[in-house]
Amino acid sequence: MKPKRLHNEQWPVPRSREVGLFTDLTLYAEALALAQEYGAVTVSLLQRDLGQRMQKMRLVLRQSERTVERLMRELRYFDWLKPRSGSAEKLTIAPHMITPEGQQAFTLSRKDARAFRRLLTVKMQQVYVIPGWFIARLWQINPEGQGEVILPDPLDDWQPSSRDWNDTTWNETLHTQTLVAAQQARKASLNAFPIRDEDWLSAVQRAWNRLSNLKPRSQRKRGPASYSPRTRLALAMREASVGLLFDRIPYEADEPDFPGNRPPIYPRTFMGWCPRLEALEMIFYTDWHPQVAGRLLFPTSVFRPTAPEERFEPLEEIRHPNGNSFWLHQPKWNIMRISFLSTLISVHQQQAMRSGALYVSLLDVRDEVCRQLRLSSLCFDRFLEQVVRELPISDFPWSVAIETDIREEQSGGAGQLRRPVYLRGVPHTLIALAHLPQDSEVKEGSVL
């Protein structure tokens, strides 16, 4: 039986729920730089002058007006920009100046990207409350599995043909696919989807019916519209799982996490928060794990009273309502070296056996290594750079090769939005590890 929580353990009401859905955190620093340079910035000026950038593997030439508006709004919430005195308050047209606090943040972004990330984490917590609450909720959903959660998707081998838009029947196949997806999630990780089948079925069916009542986007065009049952079921499953797992009242609990009736997170904002929290090194998530149909996510941080500092980094400004401190799992290389190398090698071997090739997807390897070691993707990048520098070495006589080839699944569609592994700023996608014969030349000793 789950312990009953007290009302005073509730999280505060967020100052704002209007979170931008952009996920590139460098936009904050670049907007501050422009405000510093020009003295004041407007939405249109930012839209014009924010540089083109790679969003994962997709080139974004220009930010949309909506994105820049949201960015500006957040910078105001963070007290890093303020409207120029005497100018109109309206966000979209008012010139905004950088504040002294914004100048400090900008200076920090130039000097220390990691410290700037931490500052952003604190600011987001102060404004939205979601970051800390989200970590606490993950741990609450699956405490035995260290917060590991799976949001199921239909299995890959279910590829139905399209249906007429008006054919919205909830049939036996959809029923079966919904159940099988949940079973697969539980099979992959025992408590990662702790929802009863009847609740899951009814929530997915409700979401399916809601989506089925929407008008087709292409209604303006002539001819009958159609839809992909797989895509619609996947959307319904995502809506249902977010609703069940991340509602203001935890699943099968009585007490809400927040005062009021509004849900803390919607399916749409959930999709924005995951990459943000991942970039802030609070969670790791992947939609591509070969053994999971759906989104696998887990925290790379924890609320606890104390933690060893060689493995954890505290963020004192974030606290659980029960008083526990917030700790990011940021182990030092000398602590993690052996377990990182051995996990990397074993995961590579498993992937190589499955695919029958020595070169395997570095992204798949990264996802599983991070899962086993509860590392953020930035930590993985950092540690892999160490591995490339060190191997082969006497206690690990393995050679490593990292390649930058763009794999087919990354060249288009959703695959472009999968975060690559960066080594010295260059995206890498393939890895091979080979055991060297005993008499091969290896570097002496280990670099600690």
Place this chain on the structure above:
Amino acid sequence: MTSSNPLLRRSQPLPVVENPYTRFGLTQNPFPDSPTIVPGSDDPRRNGEIYCADLREIEEAQFERLLIPRVEQPEPRPIALLMDYATRRGRGIGKTAFINHQRERIMKDLGGELTGGAYVLLAAHLIPESGGRTRKFWQFTRLVAYALNEGRCIAWAIWRLRAGQIPREVLAQVDPQNPEPTLGDDHWLEQQGVNIMFDLNPSVERTLIHAGVRPEIARSLAHHGHAADAWGHQFLSHQTDYRWRREGDHLVFNDLVRLFQAADINKTLLLVDEVEKIVVPQNRQERRIFVDDLRRFFVDGPFQSVYARFYGLLLTIHPYIQELWTPHWKAAGLDRVCAISGGTALEYTIYFRPLDVEEEVAVPLVLAYLDYFRPSPDQHGQLQPFHQESVVEALRLSGGVPGPMLTLLRLVLERAVREGWDTINANQVRAIYESAVPTEPPDEEEWEPLPPTQVDLSEEG
């Protein structure tokens, strides 16, 4: 020693054993073991030779209405669609057999019967290559050229040109239903006193050049076009991808059209099967370009094929392809030529639906196969060893899709031989259906639990 030496050992004649199907009055198991039609195969169960045309009368009438020119309808559609409305029930609805049958109907008398003798037609069956090897239009053009050659369309044109230039007494010896062994054989013609090298071929070449075929192509066609293998070997196989990209359209949409026109052929139908092999591997831009090129080369581009409305194109699609193509199709303006969606699509589409599960459908289809393998015509029309309800049940279990139904009946007949059944009833068909299609076991690898984590963020210390 010779019997065990692998360099010298010869295969032995099969011992004479009793044919297990004889007791059913059959020479062998009449139902196909292959899920697809292979037009070039020798096996009548696989090459589409056994065909029950009555089951697709509606589709056949629509095919004729859309694509076959007649005196009362001299300008059929330049593009039409064959829509598979049973993809959810699996393959085997009979599209390929239907297309193959239509091609054979046309080629047996060059459309004489179909057009009431008014037009001379040819038809070629195009099966795109998989793996994205037909996603560019120049690759499709190359496929057209190969299909026209291998489908004997080019050879027929050359045979017709040759027929006009050889002595009457030699022509009298040619079988008009099958001129390949005579007009298609230089050696035979020489034996009849025709001077191939200095008389017939140069004459055909001059005719082609006069018709506007480029001299290089005219020469190649005149010398080798009468034999599909020879032209494939001497000309097509020498064309590089670079050349197909640069000049393939000129060959297919100008030179070959002029060849056909010189041979007084009015129209050629290109019956394209499995269009998904073209469309699915294409990216968005390639889809747009491909559809634009369809319009250019079949509807309004500066090509002889367009001026003469020479090619008729039938594209075999299913709803997913319709979904992928619709925006590009409309953007290219092809909707006014051949609506791919919307109400007017009915005017351009042959809808291929599952068969009705009824006795009048199941029995003729099964009889078409059984009759072919009855040793005596007296036995034709007998369903033995099947009970009537058993074949209807097989069609029902197969969702009205003939391919899976025939496969099921093959398995049933094999079981009947093995277990010594004299007759086959519906229960036996059902029992085999249930055992023949077991539920696929879950992939163990995919269902493995994730390995345990190596780190515990909540542990003390």
